[in-house]
Amino acid sequence: MINTVNNISSLSVTRDLAGVDLGKTTPSSAAESAASDGSFASVLSNVANGAVNTLKNAESMSFAGIKGTATTREVVDAVMQAQQTLQTAIAIRDKVVSSFLEVTKMQM
Numbered sequence: 001m002i003n004t005v006n007n008i009s010s011l012s013v014t015r016d017l018a019g020v021d022l023g024k025t026t027p028s029s030a031a032e033s034a035a036s037d038g039s040f041a042s043v044l045s046n047v048a049n050g051a052v053n054t055l056k057n058a059e060s061m062s063f064a065g066i067k068g069t070a071t072t073r074e075v076v077d078a079v080m081q082a083q084q085t086l087q088t089a090i091a092i093r094d095k096v097v098s099s100f101l102e103v104t105k106m107q108m
Contacts, residue, residue, distance in 0.1 A: 047092075051085050058082030 061078035064070035 051089050054085040055082050 058078040058081065061070055061075050065072065065075035
């Protein structure tokens with residue numbers, strides 16, 4: 001499941017989501033990354049990297065729960081955070097698609 005999310009890396013030549021490390025530090029918010037880099041592509045890239053990290057963390061926490069090395073609460077917290085991240089990504093995707101459709105309907 002997570003490997004299909006890595007296909008997002010084709011959106012930008014400058015980043016590679018396949019090499020995302022769970023310990024990698026990224027700016028904590030889109031506002032901070034916008035202030036440091038300033039481009040929409042970098043903000044979107046940081047958000048995508050954060051989403052992938054959240055999903056990978058939830059997946060690894062689920063495996064840790066199956067092995068018995070993580071508590072049920074930790075697993076539930078990680079999965080709920082991943083669910084919220086996925087819902088946010090879907091909402092952003094829907095807005096981008098609807099904006100694109102609005103632009104294509106404009107008369108020149």
